[in-house]
Amino acid sequence: MGGRKVARDEENAYGFQEFRSALQERRLRLLLAGRSGTGKSATGNSILQRKHFLSRLAATAVTRACATGSCRWASWDVEVLDTPDLFSPEVAQADPGFEERGRCYLLSAPGPHAVLLVTQLGRFTAQDLRAWRGVKALFGAGIAARTIVVFTRREDLAGGSLQQYVRDTDNRALRELVAECGGRCCAFDNRAADGEREAQVGELMRLVEELVRDHGGVPYTNDVYRLAQTLGGLSSEDRLRRVVEQLAAPAQTWPDRWPLAGLWRWTKAGPGTRYKLGLAALLSALVLLYLLCRRRPEEVTV
Ligand SMILES: Nc1nc2c(ncn2[C@@H]2O[C@H](COP(=O)(O)OP(=O)(O)OP(=O)(O)O)[C@@H](O)[C@H]2O)c(=O)[nH]1
Ligand SMILES: [Mg+2]
DSSP, X not given: OTTTTXXXXXXOHHHHHHHHHHOSOOEEEXXXXXXXXXXXXXXHXXXXXXXXXXXXXXXXXXXXXXXXXEEEEXXXXXXXXXXXXXXXXXXXXXXXXXXXXXXXXXXXXXXXXEEEEEEETTOOOHHHHHHHHHHXXXXXXXXGGGEXXXXXXXXXXXXXOHHHHHHHOSOHHHHHHHHHTTTOEEEOOTTSOXXXXXXXXXXXXXXXXXXXXXXXXXXXXXXXXXXXXXXXXXXXXXXXXXXXXXXXXXXXXXXXXXXXXXXXHHHHSOHHHHXXXXXXXXXXXXXXXXXXXXXXXXXXXX
16 A cells, blocks of 8 residues: 555645645535544544544444534634444345435535544454445445555554554555555544544645645535435435435336346245246146147157
């Protein structure tokens, strides 16, 4: 990864100052993502520098719905969006109607400037990888170009270098993730004293500013965000309904374009329908077999 994008204290603040003044929109939208329990809400609180999101150790998910908080940093208005588990394969059961994912879109519209993929230092597991795939499935593969990997439990580095940790780890999936995100990563000890946490936020915000500058100040967008921008005149229920329709659409339509669409619908059919169809297929096979067996003696006599 070369470490080019790892947060650097020596970054020239004057360059950023010029960049900030040149931008029209003084708002930064940061979207927290990752598997449950990695410290997303705690990281959000560190950025906001107050206890805004509920964050605690629990066997089950703590954050159940998307929520936002805002603060000032340098001359930016920073909006932080905390998310529940919208990214693991279990989301299909937890959010079958796409409502929470729809809310996530509407709360981050017209698009996030950066996604903070939160994972625990030394604990990047298959679940984290699935969550990362879920982030790309929800927002599109292009989101990697806007993602910063945020490691919590920075204290476990015990003063060591994050850059070296990521370079030397034998966790290939983690190395690949950081490379996919352009080497952008930083670490947080969300239990550190105030001054230390402020410095950590400063490191993160330098990365965010670099990212925003690289994209000319334009937030991430896709078809769903573009749709969300056209819905300004509608009530919040109608906005959500339209976004949910758009999110649900690909899942419903892609199998129709598949050559084995019938088979797909078969697997989606309810147990009653499957039983009737199975019985019909069995009866047809028996009738066919019977007809074939009846013809055989005639063939012999000819
Ligand atoms: N030691 C240490 N603990 C942390 C750190 N960050 C978060 N935690 C702890 O990790 C636990 C889970 O943190 P949360 O912020 O609730 O995690 P989450 O990802 O929001 O969890 P869900 O809302 O369930 O998805 C809490 O007990 C936090 O105090 C850190 O940097 N160091
Ligand atoms: Mg949480």
